[in-house]
Amino acid sequence: MAKDALLDDLNAQQREAVLHCDGPLLVLAGAGSGKTRMITRKYAYLAKKKKIPLNSIFAVTFTNKAAQEMKERIAPFVDHDTKNLWLGTFHSQCARILRREIGILGYKGDFTVYDDDDQNSLIRHILRELNIYEALYKGVVSRISILKSHIISPEEFLAKGDGFSFDEKLGRAYLKYQHELKRCNALDFDDLIMLAVKLFEENPKILKKYAHGFSYLLVDEFQDTNRAQYRLMQLLASDHHCISVVGDDDQSIYYFRGADVGNILNFERDFPKAKIIKLEQNYRSTQKILDVSGCVIARNENRRGKKLWTDRGRGDAVTYSHLPNEEEEAKQLARTIKDLYLKGRFEYNDIAVLYRINLQARAVEDALREERIPYQVISGISFYQRREIKDVVSYMRLISNLEDNVSLRRIINSPPRGIGASTIGKIEQEAKKQGASMFRAMKSMLKAQNLAASFKEKISEFVSLIESLTRTQYKTAADMLKDVVEKSEYLNDLEEDRIQNILELVSSAESVQPRDFLDRAALASASDSVNAAKSVSLLTLHSAKGLEFPAVFIVGLEEGILPYFKAMDVPREVEEERRLFYVGMTRAKDQLFLSSVRRRRLYSKIQEQEPSRFLKDIPREHCNWIERNIERTGAASIAAKPVPMQPKSLYIVGCRVKHPSWGIGVVRDCSGEGDDTKITVNFPGVGLKRLAVKLANLERI
């Protein structure tokens, strides 16, 4: 019975992938091929049939959200609480291991996790100290991140030293950065992976404990792993080689942050007896969508090659429009969306608009607002990155780790306490002299004789604030937060919406232990609101990964946008841009609309645009081509052409009607004339109804 539920609704390849448990396995899972279903079933199968204890399965996902979803889908199959499974992102799994084992590397188990923001401010601080031009910090941060994802320590990097000036500076900054992190008892995201690898490589006994303890390993979104993550899995698999990795080389779109498609392309080299299974049946899209996207991705050199198919039928044609400018593009898009909605085939939340760069959302937003179409922009800024949230979280971090100088610097003067750069400078000097944390230095400075009273007063106030907060043992993070907010008077003079955010944070912290809460704040993001409201989703091609929508629009298919101009001349990056386009197209279930424009305003310059090179790979017969030329025809004819004729009827699209039994509804579509008029009406709570006006006894309101 359990077996039936586990395997029955899987296709042959999915089943084979679930059943292959005795050696390395690489599953090449095409877009929409039921990958998540297969993985969750495999997890359940290992536990139920292979009798592997749940805490001996080590499973990695790409995001926390994916981990959460997987837990929910596993729950029905296992009679066990899924909360504490070894199932999470690389970062959270590594953090969990390091909390226990990091002592041997000279850190403390109560380390703080630094996010991007903290990383940036620490690097900038270091560049200032080393007299390196501070504006270079972005490059430095990303180079360091790449070094870490390749498991190259500062010492190794300096030793290799080509000695050229920038690399030499970079090396010194990296060395100091690692030193400062340690001094703050903090790890950045890349450290979590790198130090876990280091831990295992330098301590065979510990490795043995974990490699043996985890008797099966599962990795999802394998195409997005970086070298350090791959190395970690190799180490954990060194004992038994029971590892399944699942991914799609065609959907690798994170090279820019260290993901290495090589991991998927070379898996067999490192695991010679690996079994390879391709999942090629697509359950998401129509054949026409698969044809079009397949033609585009087929042109990439570096891929393993898959041929997706579906039994969903041909479906509607893919539409491509070439338009005069981005305003026209957005207008037409808004009209088409309205049309789809009024015809009753799609709700607004069935529809997504995808673009390469966030600023493209602007024109689309304007047009949707104009047409009164509800929409939501899914943007990258997460809740935890907002200033007020980071501030109060920094208080909590400082309280739980007094060595955290980065958090201290962040909050020492917010809310304003009259402690400015010069005061902070003095504290830093003193801390350096003593080889202690800044907080400790502040305390000792209070005892010194030679300092101004006003200076001491300000310092003393801050020190006693923090000390009063450290005295309490907080049961929950919410208690701690409330106390922080109250004693620091953080809410004074704060804008109302920011206060609301903080209240939201407090309520999310109820019944969470402070330590867990801080880890979550660092390792969590908040992009799970897609499809929540009944509105059109606007998002980048990157953030569309893993999602699906009945109708998808991809805008701005032009040279310079997709492929983006910075990637245009680098073949490897052009391949990634092509994959990005592919990911976008394969999000669509039923309808796909592509568009490009002739002229576009980008950073205040008006540019003549060429259609994207990727469009040339779509055979004309696969797709509806609509070109609208503005040059000679003029504006009037353009407005007239695409708007469908409105039947001259009592009932027009958008008006409200009353039906004797279904109540009040909104007319979404209208066809025929006179006595033959038929309308589609959406009655809330009842659904869509197609009615002949003559027979239906309707009343117009």
Place this chain on the structure above:
DNA sequence: CGAATTGAGTTTTTT
């Protein structure tokens, strides 16, 4: 120390 003005840069983003 804090507010106002001037100036450079401008993808994609999860942890």
Place this chain on the structure above:
DNA sequence: ACTCAATTCG
């Protein structure tokens, strides 16, 4: 065009 951050002035 617009944002974010650094510099300058009160």
